[in-house]
Amino acid sequence: MTIFQLYISLFLSFFKIGLFGFGGGYAMLPLIQYEVVDAHDWISVADFTDIVAVSQTTPGPITFNAATYIGYNAVTNQGFSTSLGVIGSAICTVAVSLPSLIIMTLIFIFFSKLKNNVWMQSALSVLKIAVVGLIASAAILLIDDYNFIDYKSWIIFGAIFIASLKKIDPILLIVIAGVTGVVLY
Amino acid sequence: MTDKAKQYLELFLVFFKLGAFTFGGGYAMIPLIRNEVVSKRNWVEDEEFMEMLALAQSAPGPISLNTALFIGNKRMGFKGGLVSGIALIIPSFVIILIIAMFLVKFKENAVVERVFKGIRPAVVALIAAPLYMLGKSANVNKKNIWIPIVVVALVAFLSVSPIYIIIGSIVLGLLHFLYIKKIHKR
Structure with missing residues (x-):
């Protein structure tokens, strides 16, 4: 594959992700994972x-x-230089x-018309509920042998899950999990 | 500097700051965006901001970008949207590029590998934990809980592309609306 073919297929994949990525960040994860891991094998699940x-x-x-x-x-995984990687x-x-x-x-142009449009609202009615399923899928797709290596992984998972429900800052939780990793492994 | 240039610069700086200092993306960013554009600068009224947010959430793409594009458009037209969007993206682009260039070497370090062993299950927990609240705000109930369950079965276990889920959901929503309309006509 030449670098131009790679660029074109990267462009098409990410355009698709932007176009069908409803529900924001986490809901977009399964779509990104599908495109870059399953469909194209550009990077590993890890x-x-x-x-x-x-x-x-x-x-x-x-x-x-x-x-x-x-x-x-x-x-860069295909062996091209780092400056081509930046592009x-x-x-x-x-x-x-x-x-x-x-x-x-x-x-923006049609804002006043779209605000209360019944067709748009009904088109989104099922989608809003399906997005919850997409976010759940994002979590389930990441449960594998690489991310969960032993019972200690599950203990970390449980502790962070509960702490997150208690609205503790996610950045702090990531730092705690990292320190725990150094202590346990 | 002309007034127009100043206004573009202000748009740029506000969204650059939001891009550089908000962690956690979309939902975490909304109160901060609101603080900047409604409370501090009065660029939009609160009510309009909430209506706009509803549309930004229903459109595809990252919610933070959609909101930035909308506010920029409202302030300075299409170019304003462009300036806001670019300003929002630049900080994460630069930071992640630096990390991408060095993470490979960095990951070979034994201590870093142990750090990541701890972080990986935590990442999954951070995605899973808000699900209950999200379900509530999306009005998931006993009657429609089959929808997210079917989505999980198809996407997580049968490797169906989420694109089909999105298209299918939109079609189902429209069909349901037509069905209700027909019943009301009788």
Whole structure:
């Protein structure tokens, strides 16, 4: 595969992710995982989890973090240079943002008409509920032998799950989990 | 500097700051965006902000980007939207690029590997924990809980592309509406 073919297929995948990514960040994760791990094998599930982890500890929307990281790695993993990797990052970031730019500009123009449009509301009625299933899938897809290596992983999972329900800052929880990892392993 | 240039610069700086300092993406960002554009600067009224947010959440794409594009558009037209969107993206682009370039070498370090062993199950917990609250706010109840269950079965266990789920849900929503309309006509 030439670098141009790779760029084009990265662009198309991330455009698709932007176009069909309803429900925001977490709900978009299964779609991103499907495109970059299952459909194209650009990165492994292991790398995918690590970028989600890194995204949760760095600022900015998770979708852009994923686009930048995957764009770079998909290119460099194929043996291309790091500067071509940077271009790959830029292509994925632009591609994932374009559908939003187009759609939000249209929505802005038709704002007053769309606000109370029954057709739009009914089109979204089932989708809003399905998005909850997509987020649940994002969590289930990440439960594998790589992320859960033994019973200690499940203890960390349970503790963070409960702490998160108690509204403790997720960044603090990630730091605690990291320190726990060093102590336990 | 002209007034227009100043306004573009202000838009840029507000969304650059939001992109650089908000952790956790979309939902975590909303109160911060609101603070900047409603409380501090009065760019939009609170009511309009809430209506706009509802549309930004129903459109595809990251919610934070959709909100930035909308506010920018409202302030300065299409170019304003473009400036806001770009400003929001730049910080995460730069930070993640630096991490991507060095993470590979970094991950080979034994201590870092242990840190990640602890973090990985935590990441899954952080995605799973808000589900109950999200379900409540999306009005999931006994009658429609089959929908998320079917979605999980198809996406997580049968590896169906989420794109089909999205298209299917939209079609189902429209069919349901037509069905109700027909019943009311009788």
